[in-house]
Amino acid sequence: MSHAAARTEIPTALDAERGEVACRLALRHAGARDVRIAWELNGPADAPLLIVAGGISANRHTLASAAFPETGWWDEQRGFGIDPTRFRVLSIDWVGADGSIDAPIDSADQADAVAAVLDALQLPQAVAWIGSSYGAMSGLQFAQRHPQRLRGLVVISGAHRAHPFASAWRALQRRIAALGLESGDENAGLSLARQLAMLSYRTPEEFAARFTEGTTVDGDVVRVAAEDYLDACGARFIGRMPPVAYRRLSESIDLHHADPAQVKVPTTVVAIAEDRLVPLPDMLDLSAKLPHSELHVLRSHYGHDAFLKETSAIARVLRAAIETST
Amino acid sequence: MSHAAARTEIPTALDAERGEVACRLALRHAGARDVRIAWELNGPADAPLLIVAGGISANRHTLASAAFPETGWWDEQRGFGIDPTRFRVLSIDWVGADGSIDAPIDSADQADAVAAVLDALQLPQAVAWIGSSYGAMSGLQFAQRHPQRLRGLVVISGAHRAHPFASAWRALQRRIAALGLESGDENAGLSLARQLAMLSYRTPEEFAARFTEGTTVDGDVVRVAAEDYLDACGARFIGRMPPVAYRRLSESIDLHHADPAQVKVPTTVVAIAEDRLVPLPDMLDLSAKLPHSELHVLRSHYGHDAFLKETSAIARVLRAAIETST
Numbered sequence: 001m002s003h004a005a006a007r008t009e010i011p012t013a014l015d016a017e018r019g020e021v022a023c024r025l026a027l028r029h030a031g032a033r034d035v036r037i038a039w040e041l042n043g044p045a046d047a048p049l050l051i052v053a054g055g056i057s058a059n060r061h062t063l064a065s066a067a068f069p070e071t072g073w074w075d076e077q078r079g080f081g082i083d084p085t086r087f088r089v090l091s092i093d094w095v096g097a098d099g100s101i102d103a104p105i106d107s108a109d110q111a112d113a114v115a116a117v118l119d120a121l122q123l124p125q126a127v128a129w130i131g132s133s134y135g136a137m138s139g140l141q142f143a144q145r146h147p148q149r150l151r152g153l154v155v156i157s158g159a160h161r162a163h164p165f166a167s168a169w170r171a172l173q174r175r176i177a178a179l180g181l182e183s184g185d186e187n188a189g190l191s192l193a194r195q196l197a198m199l200s201y202r203t204p205e206e207f208a209a210r211f212t213e214g215t216t217v218d219g220d221v222v223r224v225a226a227e228d229y230l231d232a233c234g235a236r237f238i239g240r241m242p243p244v245a246y247r248r249l250s251e252s253i254d255l256h257h258a259d260p261a262q263v264k265v266p267t268t269v270v271a272i273a274e275d276r277l278v279p280l281p282d283m284l285d286l287s288a289k290l291p292h293s294e295l296h297v298l299r300s301h302y303g304h305d306a307f308l309k310e311t312s313a314i315a316r317v318l319r320a321a322i323e324t325s326t
Numbered sequence: 327m328s329h330a331a332a333r334t335e336i337p338t339a340l341d342a343e344r345g346e347v348a349c350r351l352a353l354r355h356a357g358a359r360d361v362r363i364a365w366e367l368n369g370p371a372d373a374p375l376l377i378v379a380g381g382i383s384a385n386r387h388t389l390a391s392a393a394f395p396e397t398g399w400w401d402e403q404r405g406f407g408i409d410p411t412r413f414r415v416l417s418i419d420w421v422g423a424d425g426s427i428d429a430p431i432d433s434a435d436q437a438d439a440v441a442a443v444l445d446a447l448q449l450p451q452a453v454a455w456i457g458s459s460y461g462a463m464s465g466l467q468f469a470q471r472h473p474q475r476l477r478g479l480v481v482i483s484g485a486h487r488a489h490p491f492a493s494a495w496r497a498l499q500r501r502i503a504a505l506g507l508e509s510g511d512e513n514a515g516l517s518l519a520r521q522l523a524m525l526s527y528r529t530p531e532e533f534a535a536r537f538t539e540g541t542t543v544d545g546d547v548v549r550v551a552a553e554d555y556l557d558a559c560g561a562r563f564i565g566r567m568p569p570v571a572y573r574r575l576s577e578s579i580d581l582h583h584a585d586p587a588q589v590k591v592p593t594t595v596v597a598i599a600e601d602r603l604v605p606l607p608d609m610l611d612l613s614a615k616l617p618h619s620e621l622h623v624l625r626s627h628y629g630h631d632a633f634l635k636e637t638s639a640i641a642r643v644l645r646a647a648i649e650t651s652t
Contacts (some may be wrong), residue, residue, distance in 0.1 A: 164537040165530035168552035183509025204491035213489040214580035222577035226494035251548035254540035
């Protein structure tokens, strides 16, 4: 069976389930809160468990299934790097993604939320936490706080800290969203913030290959070649997240601080040389400070978004890491 | 005399003058217009002429003088790279900087405006055009359109085209300014646009050295370490330029397109390896396509702003280039 065939084939038996865990979490900044943590499990009940987590706009629906056939946020990896016929995949909606918490949220809170779901579902241990971007940050927290729950960790394009330049970039995105709210045009603000974020997710190299120069339209407006693309990115983002969730999860990246020396779980670090949001030096630093790490540096003109775009290269790393931990 | 002493010493005799040239310019996109071009000349009347031009927010007041003692936008170079006791320095306010033109403005229009000023002041030829950023772009246009007016050209951090990624970055700045205008808070929009621009002028390396991580303030607001700095940059920008001037000059960068093969004047190209707005590959491409060019690649963690910050390194290049052309 080719990979392409594997990726598009969805088992016909009921293969996935969803639920919510109601519990009281001691949030690091926001204090003790009653929260409901939405989860999804995809794969055979007796298969070894993988915890999979993506960026702040990802959710519990990682892979399509017979039960939930909509495209998952990481569907490109279905049957490639993540095989839901051999593993059971657990993902959650981020704490705060429903807009119910208007207070600082920490990546450690996300780790504790996943631990609470494991408790509730009586799943003692996972083969690995596979995290990209914010999911990698939360994975470092999970490995640090709940080491007995995990045999391995894969962190892709997420480090032990937010880089100060990336933090400034996100702070401006939050201010743009706030300006939209103040002006009564919430969607315009969120769309613009997302467009700015796209510039940090992608690279000049990709834009140079894709877009040409600016021109005048009707002799008056100047329009640069990337604007149609950015407009589409902004439009797709609207309605995906309440503004308060966007703000608090974006902030959460900037509050993130893990101590790599305390991560005892064997960790596969995947860095993208061209990533402008999580620069290579921070990923090298992370790898050097982890007691047990294996470093992969990939090249991609998709930069930070490589985990969503470089399907084959990411799949190879995932398969090897999962085999090692299984 | 040390350089530091030279830099702060202002001659006491009346050494500079200002004026305006009223003329009709055939603007490339906006058609024929009656414009007033504000100029400043600084230095002995019989000294060889230098034309000096900076970024879109620079103006005719390049260096402080006895006549106009306020700090000029490139005062760091006074007595270092540019000596107004040996040379006469001409600069203009950009066409459109007063907000009088609400139509696309081309870098070629700026070149023609300078030529009109040279005509009016009966200054047939300059030793060199020294241009940084947008001033470099306009200098390429000037050398292409008015080659007999110039013996040499120095282009610092400005190429024959705007890079598509940088254009996207600027397009978002213009949209942010527009969102501010729509929301009735013009200053908030302009400030935010400027803050976003600062991220393109500087580098992650500088931010990593200068700023630490984000923290919560009063247990609620998350504030990243660079925000005070960015706030100050935004606040300083307010009132410096009418919104229409900001929009049209920003657009002008994205409309810029020069043909290096048509620049016959010997050109010194100064590239900053870390420049994120005018990437090194574009500067290398420019240098390769110019018939007569000498390339200097400098390193600076100030990125695009190096021309304002790396006083000694820039001065060395300027002095050598000016001597060659004199």
